[in-house]
Amino acid sequence: MSDANKEALEPITGIESPVYLDYNFTAGQATARFLTKVKEGKLVGQRCPSCRNVYIPPRGACAACGVATNEEVELPHKATVQSFTIVYIPIPGNPIKPPYVIANLVVDGANISFLHLLSECKNEDVRIGMRVEAKWKDPSEWGFAMENIQYFAPIDEPDVPAEEIGRLKDA
Amino acid sequence: MRDIAIVSFVQSDCVRDAGARNEVELIMPVVRKVLDNVGLESAQNVDFTCSGSCDYLQGAAFAFVLGVDALGAVPPIKESHVEMDAAWALYEAVLKIQSGQAESALLYGFGKSSPGELPIVLSQQLDPYYLAPLWLDTVSSAALQARAMLDSGEITEREMAEVVARSRKNAKSNPHAQLKGDVSADELLNEPTYLSPLRKHDCCPVSDGACAMVIATVEQAKKWGKPYAVLKGIDHRIESAHFGARDLTKSPSTEAAAKAAGVANGPIDIAEIYAPFSHQEIILKKALGLGDDTVINPSGGVLAGNLMMASGLSRIGEVAMRIINGECKRGVAHATSGHALQQNLVAVLEGA
Numbered sequence: 448m449s450d451a452n453k454e455a456l457e458p459i460t461g462i463e464s465p466v467y468l469d470y471n472f473t474a475g476q477a478t479a480r481f482l483t484k485v486k487e488g489k490l491v492g493q494r495c496p497s498c499r500n501v502y503i504p505p506r507g508a509c510a511a512c513g514v515a516t517n518e519e520v521e522l523p524h525k526a527t528v529q530s531f532t533i534v535y536i537p538i539p540g541n542p543i544k545p546p547y548v549i550a551n552l553v554v555d556g557a558n559i560s561f562l563h564l565l566s567e568c569k570n571e572d573v574r575i576g577m578r579v580e581a582k583w584k585d586p587s588e589w590g591f592a593m594e595n596i597q598y599f600a601p602i603d604e605p606d607v608p609a610e611e612i613g614r615l616k617d618a
Numbered sequence: 619m620r621d622i623a624i625v626s627f628v629q630s631d632c633v634r635d636a637g638a639r640n641e642v643e644l645i646m647p648v649v650r651k652v653l654d655n656v657g658l659e660s661a662q663n664v665d666f667t668c669s670g671s672c673d674y675l676q677g678a679a680f681a682f683v684l685g686v687d688a689l690g691a692v693p694p695i696k697e698s699h700v701e702m703d704a705a706w707a708l709y710e711a712v713l714k715i716q717s718g719q720a721e722s723a724l725l726y727g728f729g730k731s732s733p734g735e736l737p738i739v740l741s742q743q744l745d746p747y748y749l750a751p752l753w754l755d756t757v758s759s760a761a762l763q764a765r766a767m768l769d770s771g772e773i774t775e776r777e778m779a780e781v782v783a784r785s786r787k788n789a790k791s792n793p794h795a796q797l798k799g800d801v802s803a804d805e806l807l808n809e810p811t812y813l814s815p816l817r818k819h820d821c822c823p824v825s826d827g828a829c830a831m832v833i834a835t836v837e838q839a840k841k842w843g844k845p846y847a848v849l850k851g852i853d854h855r856i857e858s859a860h861f862g863a864r865d866l867t868k869s870p871s872t873e874a875a876a877k878a879a880g881v882a883n884g885p886i887d888i889a890e891i892y893a894p895f896s897h898q899e900i901i902l903k904k905a906l907g908l909g910d911d912t913v914i915n916p917s918g919g920v921l922a923g924n925l926m927m928a929s930g931l932s933r934i935g936e937v938a939m940r941i942i943n944g945e946c947k948r949g950v951a952h953a954t955s956g957h958a959l960q961q962n963l964v965a966v967l968e969g970a
């Protein structure tokens with residue numbers, strides 16, 4: 448076998464084929480309304496006209512009923528821990544030093560949770576049902592993002608039983 | 619094969635930019651309307667739901683999953699998705715019904731192409747080793763095809779312009795069309811070339827929007843008591859991913875699909891052909907075996923507005939609604955996918 452043939456049989460194990468696609472992202476009409484209020488320091492959910500569940504952040508529809516959620520509901524800044532995890536692994540580009548707590552939080556009056564940071568407490572004290580409150584950044588830093596809330600911190604209120612978190616209460 | 623009834627079809631307007639609306643907000647209105655037309659409350663009232671879309675269009679990962687929020691999928695529904703035009707979602711639903719696993723189905727397709735640079739985004743449909751790294755966009759591959767057509771003497775630039783002029787004229791009666799009006803072939807030929815030999819008007823516009831359809835067995839459609847068109851045949855075929863291995867001036871995959879779907883089994887009154895570029899309508903008309911007595915693209919076709927991932931299902935819906943409305947008796951609908959007519963689906967529809 449000639450040297451040229453040996454070279455031709457060199458295994459090819461990969462090729463570089465970069466992809467660059469640029470997009471003008473839009474959040475959606477319902478989410479845009481929500482984010483506009485977040486920039487004003489308000490948490491405004493949207494209520495399903497059919498099952499009455501309140502969604503925050505809203506995406507435009509009640510996923511259970513498949514109908515538009517046009518009614519807006521301003522919600523308090525207190526929430527309940529529905530679930531949580533303690534992050535020990537550093538994530539590249541994330542300025543927060545592990546270990547830290549990421550929690551699924553249900554804001555009072557809402558029926559769906561969102562993820563946010565939990566702080567001002569010992570990680571081992573965090574528990575399902577724990578009551579917390581939003582700690583907002585300085586208004587000068589507010590943008591169209593949930594990062595306007597720096598984190599949620601515990602408050603001195605009795606825990607909510609797990610089975611009651613995020614459930615609709617009889618009016 | 620059980621006959622399948624197309625009972626209801628709804629399409630949104632084709633708009634250049636749907637603004638802030640997300641996938642849920644695009645899908646919900648057409649799904650609501652298509653269900654209302656049949657008297658169904660929600661997706662819970664059909665046995666199967668299938669959608670067609672492509673997350674690359676809007677650059678939002680899992681938009682196809684988030685779109686399910688428009689359906690009311692609690693308690694859970696039987697649901698599926700194709701990363702293709704929703705015409706192939708219809709094909710999946712047809713298989714589901716034929717195999718006895720469903721009596722009815724809801725289909726929808728949506729495309730929000732405005733956030734990205736669509737022809738470049740679609741370069742990602744190509745094979746990842748030889749063609750996608752070249753970033754070959756869909757307009758360029760169509761231009762290669764048009765050049766091959768012109769050089770072979772199969773078409774003239776005037777014939778291409780005449781396709782566009784007819785599309786614009788027919789679209790005047792289509793409330794959802796994006797581009798419409800009276801324009802002559804001469805005027806069009808005076809326009810400069812865009813990507814030679816294509817002029818801008820030879821290319822479909824970029825559009826945002828959605829469409830939805832309800833199908834069922836004929837027995838189920840009769841129970842609903844709604845008029846319907848009958849899907850007599852449907853087939854799809856694909857050609858090589860390599861342009862060099864194809865004769866771009868012909869569409870053998872369309873020919874094969876047309877034969878299998880039974881296009882030639884009777885006269886064809888109307889045909890809705892998914893030809894995103896003017897010269898492709900001429901290739902497809904020939905491949906489908908259509909004569910001059912068939913009205914081509916009475917809606918204006920996709921040169922008047924092209925909802926990526928929904929236009930194929932819309933072609934079928936257009937023919938179905940014209941049959942239901944008594945405008946014609948037998949029609950053919952065509953859908954395409956990929957570059958330069960790589961994959962093609964053909965459906966034959968008749969009156970009940």
Ligand SMILES: [Zn+2]
Nearest residue numbers: 495498509512
């Ligand atoms: Zn609801």
